[in-house]
Amino acid sequence: MKENNTTNSINIKDIKDPHFLRELNYHQLEELSTKIKKEIIDATSKNGGHLSSNLGVTELTMSLHRNFDFMKDKLLFDVGHQCYTHKILTGRDISKIRTKDGVSGFIKFNESPYDIFESGHSSTSLSAALAFAMDRDNKKENYDVVALIGDASIANGVAFEALNNIPHSKHKVIIVLNDNEMAISQPVGGMSNFFRLFQTSRGYAKFKKGFMKALSFVKPLYNLASRFKNFVKRHLIATNLFDSLGFIYIGVVDGHDFKALDKAFKKAKKTNASVIIHVRTKKGYGYPLAENDKTGTWHGVEPFNIETGEPLNPHLNEISWSKLYSEFVKERLASDEKFYLICPGTLVGSCLSDLIKMYPMRVIDTGISEEHAIVLAANLAKLGYHVCVSIYSTFMQRGFDQIAHDVARVHAPVVFLVDRSGLVGSDGETHQGTFDSSFLFATPNTNVYMASNKNEAYQIFDKAFKNNEPTFIRYPRAYIDKNPIDKKYQLKEFNLIKSGDKKVALVSVGPLTSKLLEFLISTDITIINPILLKPMAKSLVNELLNYQNIVIYTPYETSNGFAANLIQELINNHFKGAIYTKAIPLKFFSHASIDEQLNDCELLPAQVAKFAQDISHRSH
Numbered sequence: 001m002k003e004n005n006t007t008n009s010i011n012i013k014d015i016k017d018p019h020f021l022r023e024l025n026y027h028q029l030e031e032l033s034t035k036i037k038k039e040i041i042d043a044t045s046k047n048g049g050h051l052s053s054n055l056g057v058t059e060l061t062m063s064l065h066r067n068f069d070f071m072k073d074k075l076l077f078d079v080g081h082q083c084y085t086h087k088i089l090t091g092r093d094i095s096k097i098r099t100k101d102g103v104s105g106f107i108k109f110n111e112s113p114y115d116i117f118e119s120g121h122s123s124t125s126l127s128a129a130l131a132f133a134m135d136r137d138n139k140k141e142n143y144d145v146v147a148l149i150g151d152a153s154i155a156n157g158v159a160f161e162a163l164n165n166i167p168h169s170k171h172k173v174i175i176v177l178n179d180n181e182m183a184i185s186q187p188v189g190g191m192s193n194f195f196r197l198f199q200t201s202r203g204y205a206k207f208k209k210g211f212m213k214a215l216s217f218v219k220p221l222y223n224l225a226s227r228f229k230n231f232v233k234r235h236l237i238a239t240n241l242f243d244s245l246g247f248i249y250i251g252v253v254d255g256h257d258f259k260a261l262d263k264a265f266k267k268a269k270k271t272n273a274s275v276i277i278h279v280r281t282k283k284g285y286g287y288p289l290a291e292n293d294k295t296g297t298w299h300g301v302e303p304f305n306i307e308t309g310e311p312l313n314p315h316l317n318e319i320s321w322s323k324l325y326s327e328f329v330k331e332r333l334a335s336d337e338k339f340y341l342i343c344p345g346t347l348v349g350s351c352l353s354d355l356i357k358m359y360p361m362r363v364i365d366t367g368i369s370e371e372h373a374i375v376l377a378a379n380l381a382k383l384g385y386h387v388c389v390s391i392y393s394t395f396m397q398r399g400f401d402q403i404a405h406d407v408a409r410v411h412a413p414v415v416f417l418v419d420r421s422g423l424v425g426s427d428g429e430t431h432q433g434t435f436d437s438s439f440l441f442a443t444p445n446t447n448v449y450m451a452s453n454k455n456e457a458y459q460i461f462d463k464a465f466k467n468n469e470p471t472f473i474r475y476p477r478a479y480i481d482k483n484p485i486d487k488k489y490q491l492k493e494f495n496l497i498k499s500g501d502k503k504v505a506l507v508s509v510g511p512l513t514s515k516l517l518e519f520l521i522s523t524d525i526t527i528i529n530p531i532l533l534k535p536m537a538k539s540l541v542n543e544l545l546n547y548q549n550i551v552i553y554t555p556y557e558t559s560n561g562f563a564a565n566l567i568q569e570l571i572n573n574h575f576k577g578a579i580y581t582k583a584i585p586l587k588f589f590s591h592a593s594i595d596e597q598l599n600d601c602e603l604l605p606a607q608v609a610k611f612a613q614d615i616s617h618r619s620h
Contacts, residue, residue: 010032010035012035012036012039012088013093015088015089015091016091017071017089017090017091018062018065018066018070018089018090019069021062021065021066021089022066024066026258026259029059029062029066029258030258032062033058033059033062033286034286036058036062036085036088036089037055037058037285037286037287039088039094039095040054040055040058040084040085040088040094041055041287041306042095042306043084043094043095043096043097044097044301044304045301045303045304045305045306045312046095046303047096047097047098047099047102047303047426048098048300048301048302048303048426049081049084049097049098049105049300049301049426050081050082050084050105050299050300050301051284051287051290051298051299051300051301052283052284052287052290052291052293052298052299053079053081053082053283053299054081054082054083054084054085055283055284055285055286055287055290055291056178056180056255056281056282056283056284056285057082057085057148057178057255057281058085058285058286059255059256059257059258059261059281059285060148060176060178060255060256060261060279060281061082061085061086061089062085062089062258063258063261063262063265064146064148064176064265065086065089066258066262067261067262067265067266067269068144068146068265068269070114071113071114072143073143073144073145073146074116074117074129074132074143074144074145074146075114075116075146075148076116076117076125076128076129076132076145076146076147076148077107077117077119077125077148078119078122078123078124078125078126078147078148078149078150078153078159079119079120079122079149079150079153080106080107080118080119080120080430081105081106081120081427082148082150083105083106083107083115084097084105086107086114087103087111087112090112090114091112092111092112098426098427098428098591099426099591099592099593100590100591100592100593100596102591104428104590104591105426105427105428105591106118106119106120106427106428106430107119116132117132118430119430120394120427120428120429120430120431121394121395121398121430122149122150122152122153122156122159122368123149123153123154123156123157123158123159123368124158124159125147125148125149125153125159126147126149126154126158126159126162126163126166126173126175127158127161127162128147129145129146129147129162129166129173129175130162130165130166130169130171130173132145133145133169133171133172133173134169134171136171137171144172144174144269145172145173145174146173146174146175146176147173147174147175147176148176148178149175149176149177149178150177150178150179150180151177151178151179151180152345152367152368153368154177155367155368155369156367156368156369157369157371157372163242163245163247164245166247166274167245167246167247167273167274168246171274172271172272172273172274172275173274173275174268174269174274174275174277175247175274175275175276175277176277176279177251177276177277177278177279178255178279178281179252179278179279179280179281180255180280180281180282180283242276246273246274247273247274247275247276248268248271248273248274248275248276249275249276249278250264250267250268250275250276250277250278251264251276251277251278251279251280252278252279252280253277253278253279253280254279254280255279255280255281256281256282256285261279264277264279265277283299284298289309295348295353296347296348296353297348299348300349315479317481317482318479318480318481318482319479319480319482320351320477320478320479320480321419321457321475321476321477321478321479321480321511322349322350322351322419322420322475322477323351324454324457324475324480325350325390325417325419325457325461325473325475326350326351326352326355328457328458328461329341329352329355329388329390329417330355330358332386332388332461332465333355333358333359333362333363336386337362338384338385338386339362339385339386339387339388340362340363340364340377340380340385340386340387340388341355341359341362341363341364341388341389341390342364342366342373342376342377342380342387342388342389342390343363343364343365343366343373343389343390343391344365344366344367344368344369344370344372344373344391344395345365345366345367345368345369345395346390346391346392346395346419347363347365347390349392349419349420350390350392350417350419352390364376370391370395370396370398370399370402371398371399371401371402373389373391373399374389374399374402374403374406374407374414375402375406377389377407377412377414378402378406378407378410378412378414379406379412381412381413381414382410382412386415386465387413387414387415388414388415388416388417389414389415389416389417390417390419391416391417391418391419392418392419392420392431392433393418393419393420393421393422393433393434393435393436393474394420394424394430394431394432394433396416396418396436397435397436397439400439403439403440403443403446403470404443407470408443408444408445408446408470409444409445411445411468411469411470412470413465413467413468413469413470413471414470414471415461415464415465415471415473416470416471416472416473417473417475418433418436418472418473418474418475419433419475419477420433420476420477421433421436421437421450421474421475421476421556421557422434422474422476422477422510422555422556422557422584423555423556423584423589423594423597423598424477424594425477425591425592425593425594425597426591426592426593427591428589428590428591429588429589429590432588432589433476433477433556434556434557434558434584434589435557435558436472436474436557437474437533437556437557437558437560437561437562438557438558438560438561440472440534440561441534441560441561441562441564441565445469445470446469446470446471446472446534447464447467447469447470447471447472447532447534447535448471448472448474448532448533448534448562449464449471449472449473449474449531449532449533450473450474450475450509450510450531450533450556451473451475451510451511451531452495452508452509452510452511452513452514452529452531453480453511453514454480454481454483454485455485455486455489456489456491456531457473457475458485458487458489459489459490459491460473460491460531461473463491474510474533474556474557475511476510476511476556477594478511478594480511491531492531493530493531493532493537493539493540494528494529494530494531494532494537494539494540494543495528495529495531496526496527496528496543497513497517497527497528497529498517498520498521498525498526498527499526500523500524500525500526500527501524501526502526502546502547502548503524503525503547503548503549503615503616503619504524504525504526504547504548504549504550504551504612504615504616504619505525505526505527505528505543505544505547505549505550505551506520506525506526506527506528506551506553506608506612507528507529507530507540507544507550507551507552507553507566508527508528508529508553508608509529509530509533509553509554509555509556509557509562510554510555510556512553512555512605513527513529515605516553516605516608516609518605519605519606519609519610520609520612520613523613523616524616525612525613525616526547528540528543528544530562533561533562534562534565536565536566536569540566541566541569541570541573542573544566544570544575545570545573545575547577548577548578548619549577549578549579549580549615549616549619550570550575550577550578550579550580551580551581551582551608551611551612551615552566552567552579552580552581552582552583553582553583553603553608554581554582554583554584555582555583555584555598555601555603555608556584557583557584558583558584558585558586559581559583559584559586560586563581563583567579567581578615580611580615582602582603582608582611583603584601584603585601
C-alpha cells in the first residue's frame with residue numbers, strides 16, 4: 001500500500017500487512033495514527049473493550065511495525081489487550097472486536113501469524129521473550145525478539161525474575177518499557193517513583209555530554225572535570241537499575257514521537273546485548289475523555305456514546321454485584337478501625353477506587369502483585385486485624401500457592417471477595433472465573449459462599465468476619481436490582497426456594513436461581529439454593545436423600561467444585577437415585593457474551609428448567 005503525499009486515501013479496512021508504514025513520512029504517520037485511533041474509539045464504543053491503553057500505544061505500535069519485520073522478528077505483547085492497533089496493521093477488522101463473530105480483544109494464535117505469544121495476565125512476556133531468543137540462537141538464526149511491557153507490569157515478581165535472568169543468559173532481547181504512569185488506574189509503589197527519576201537522569205546525561213565536549217580541547221581541564229564527574233556520579237547519582245542488571249538502557253523516549261522512536265529502535269537493533277528502551281506515553285492519547293482520566297474509568301469500557309462518554313446501557317434500576325459488595329466494604333471501613341482492604345490492581349473494576357481516597361491508610365492497592373497482596377493479608381489477619389482481599393477470580397489463580405501455604409495452612413482469617421466468578425464474556429479464555437472453586441474445594445480450612453440475592457450477600461459478608469477461618473465469597477459479573485436490603489434477614493445454609501414432590505430436586509447455585517424459578521413455578525420440581533458451598537452442609541445432604549432424582553445446577557463453576565463434592569457426600573450417605581450435573585465444562589471459553597457462553601453450555605435457566613422437566617416426566 002503506497003502513499004505519496006497523504007494518507008487520506010488509506011482505507012483502514014484495506015490494510016493487509018504493515019510493510020507500507022516504511023514508505024510514509026512523519027506527517028503521514030501522524031495522519032494515519034489519527035485514523036487508527038478513530039477506528040479504535042468507534043469499535044470500543046459499540047462493543048466495549050480496552051480503550052485508553054490502546055490509544056496510548058498507537059504510535060508506539062506503528063513504529064514497532066515500521067522498524068521491525070514481525071513476520072521474521074518476534075513481537076510479544078505483555079498484556080494482550082493492547083493489541084488493537086497491531087490487529088489493524090496486520091489486516092484484521094476490529095469493528096466487531098470481542099463479539100462472538102469478531103476478532104478477540106487479545107492476541108490469538110489462531111487469528112494471525114503475527115500473533116506468536118498469548119497472554120491475558122501480565123508480566124510473562126519477558127520470560128517468553130528469552131525462550132524465543134534462546135530458540136533463535138540455538139538454531140543460529142538472525143532476527144530480533146521484542147517484548148512490549150508496561151511500567152505497572154514490570155513491577156510484578158514474574159517480570160523481575162526474568163529481568164534478573166535475561167542479561168546473564170547472553171541471549172539478546174529488546175524490551176520496550178511502556179511507561180504511561182498508569183496501571184489500570186494510578187500507579188502504586190516504589191517502581192512508579194523510580195521511573196520518574198529517569199527524567200532527572202536524562203537531563204544529567206545531556207548536560208554531561210555538552211559540558212565534556214566543551215572542555216575536550218583543554219586536556220588537563222578535561223581530565224580534572226572527568227574525575228569530578230565520576231566522583232559526583234558515584235556519590236550523588238543513583239545507579240540505573242537496568243544498567244546494574246546488565247541491560248543497555250535507551251531512554252527516556254517520547255512514545256508519541258515517530259522520529260524519536262525510529263532513532264531508539266535503530267539504535268537497539270545495532271546492539272549485541274539485551275536492551276531496555278524506556279518509552280513514555282500517555283494513556284488515552286487522542287481521546288480527551290480517556291486522556292484526562294486519572295482514575296482508570298476509561299481503561300476498560302462498556303459501550304458508550306463517543307460525544308458524551310455516557311454508557312449506552314446505564315442499568316438505571318440495577319447495580320453490579322461488585323458495587324453491592326463495595327458498599328459493604330465501605331460500611332465496615334467506617335465502623336471498624338482494624339479493618340483493612342487489600343486489592344491487587346483492580347480497585348476500579350470492583351468499584352472500590354473511591355475508598356482509597358477516603359481511607360488511604362487502610363485501603364491498600366498493591367498493583368499487579370497478587371502473591372504479595374495475599375501474603376500481606378494473611379499476616380495482617382494473623383496479627384489480629386480484620387482483612388478483606390478484593391480480587392478477580394481469574395487473577396486469584398496467580399495466588400493459589402499463597403492461599404494454600406500462607407492462608408489456609410495457618411488458618412489466617414482473611415475474607416476474599418472473589419469478583420467476576422463464573423463466565424465473564426467478551427474477555428475470552430484468559431479471564432473466565434471458572435476454576436477457583438475447584439481449587440478451594442481441594443484446599444483444607446476454606447469456607448466458600450455464594451449469595452443468590454442482596455439479603456444473603458449482606459449476611460454472608462457480615463458472617464465471614466466471625467468465622468475466624470479463610471472465607472471466600474464468590475459473585476458474578478452481573479447486575480441486580482436496587483431494592484433496599486433487609487438487614488434482619490436470617491441466613492441459612494441453604495434455602496428451600498420451592499417445594500415439590502419427591503421426584504426431582506434441582507439444586508441451583510447463585511443468582512440465576514431466581515430466573516430458574518420463573519420457568520418452574522407451576523411444576524412439581526423442588527428448587528433448593530445452597531448458600532454455604534464449603535464445608536458441605538449436612539442439612540443439605542440429608543434433605544436431598546429423600547429424592548429420586550437430583551439435578552445440580554452450578555453455572556458459575558466447573559463440576560469439579562461444589563457439584564463433585566455434593567455427589568461424593570450423597571454417595572457416602574448411600575443415595576440410591578440418579579444424579580445429573582449441569583455445570584460449566586472444564587475448558588477455556590472464547591470471547592462472546594455471557595448469555596451466548598451459557599447457551600453454548602446449555603446452562604441458561606430456560607434450558608436447565610426444560611432438562612429438569614424432562615426428567616420429571618420420565619419419572620412418572
